[in-house]
Amino acid sequence: MGIIGWIVLGLIAGAIARAILSGSQPGGWITTLITGVLGAMLGGWIASAIFGVNVNESFFDLGTWLFAILGGLIVAFIWRAISSKSKA
Numbered sequence: 001m002g003i004i005g006w007i008v009l010g011l012i013a014g015a016i017a018r019a020i021l022s023g024s025q026p027g028g029w030i031t032t033l034i035t036g037v038l039g040a041m042l043g044g045w046i047a048s049a050i051f052g053v054n055v056n057e058s059f060f061d062l063g064t065w066l067f068a069i070l071g072g073l074i075v076a077f078i079w080r081a082i083s084s085k086s087k088a
Contacts, residue, residue, distance in 0.1 A: 009068055010037030017072030021080070035075050036068075043071025 014036020027035075047053040047067040 006040055007033070007037060009064070010040040010072075012036070013040050013043075013065065013068035013072040014076070016069050017076045020069075020073060021076055027079070027083075031079070035079055036072050039070075039072030039075040040068035041071065042075060043067035043069070046071065 011033050014032040014034075017036065017039060018032055044064075044067060047063065053063055053067070
């Protein structure tokens, strides 16, 4: 999967992750894109390091999407924690 595929996957996974997390979330679509791409990379790393899954094979693989969304949730949670502490 190329860089464009990772960006598209990251944007969609970031949007899904932000929809799953309830409450007010800082940032707009750029933050969602960055959170999603970082989350997709984190999810891919987790999948390959812990489970030995190769997420670079297919854009339409369910495992790729699940790990990208999981990584997006982790990054979005961390982003919300950092940004809420800076406002306090």
